[in-house]
Amino acid sequence: MTRITAARPEHFGAWVRIDDGTLVAVDRALATRLSLDGGPWWTDAPPRPLPLEVHVAVTSRCPADCAGCYQSATRDGEHVSLDALTSTLDALSAMGVFTVAFGGGEPMLRDDLPALAATARARNLVPVVTTSGLGLTREKALSLRDFAQVNVSHDGVAGGYEAVRGFDGEALADRTVRTLVEAGVPVGINHVLTRQNLAHLAAMLDHARALGAVEVQLLRYKPAGRAASLDYLARRLTEAQVDGLGDTLRALAQRHEGALSIRVDCAMVPLLSNTITDPAALARFGVFGCEAGRNLGAVRRDGTLAGCSFDVRHDAVESPLRGASIAAQWEASPELQRFRDAVAAPSEPCAQCSLRSMCRGGCRIVSAHLAGDFGPDPECPRVRAFRATKTDP
Ligand code: SF4
């Protein structure tokens, strides 16, 4: 039986969470029938929309030394204190956030990870966590059942993992998925796509299904942290790989329909834009495009708020807001406003793009790295084609 577990008024009506995972937008009439009072949200000038999901960094410690770690985690990194994280969860709960995603570093190194999940649950937040598996034991797996899902980073079979991360963690990732599945914890796999491992994607999905994962989320390789180097250009997908990606994913989604959920991350949408032209077709992959600073936020280890977890620039929040409450940062951060402005007033070709409502101009982490601004995603095939017409004689 389905249960409404949380609801939050919005200008259009309300967001309603069904059970642990599904968020449904309902109009004002239905929200009223559900006994929701829209209050200030149903006026002509509603307050600023609040995030639905927030990523929370819980540690900078990780022994893996992955070559492309977007958080630049280290072996001697530090855990964020449980008190600080509890205050963060209090603030996110008060804002009506639905989902908190804990990340690191390696969250599994924290002894209090089960307590963190319970703390989130006690505030009606749905907790999920991402791990490489380092530090997971059978006993610890059994203690993680408060998590709605544990996402295991698994970057490939047949040498693909090592090619992406610089160490061979394939066996570790396999063991982690199996241990969690045996413990009764729902497991997803996060799989970063690079030019080195794309050829093995079909085999990787077969493997994920055989391991018992319920979902594979395909992530774009992003130039953040240690990945923001010249190495990025050697690891990102080639233009030819991008051009064929939509057809590849469509075929793989059909192959696994009903058995394995295949999703793509926010940053992947523009890379599908030359083959998947219908926003409804993109919705099949659970796609939401760039939501940084809008439906999505991230709390850095120092308590500052970012548009998303890949926005790791340390000077991102201007000094007057350091130490301010999360709600105050959400309201007043100029850095978050830059993400919102980029969506509200896009330049061409995004302004006229049929996928704009879904894509929202692509990944700002990529455009900031390659072009120094939050303009159209330079790796999008539509942007490439548009710019080619401007430069061709
Ligand atoms: S042109 Fe812009 S909005 Fe359209 S798919 Fe590319 S990046 Fe996204």
Ligand code: SF4
């Ligand atoms: S900038 Fe937008 S698209 Fe890129 S990772 Fe952040 S939320 Fe996703």
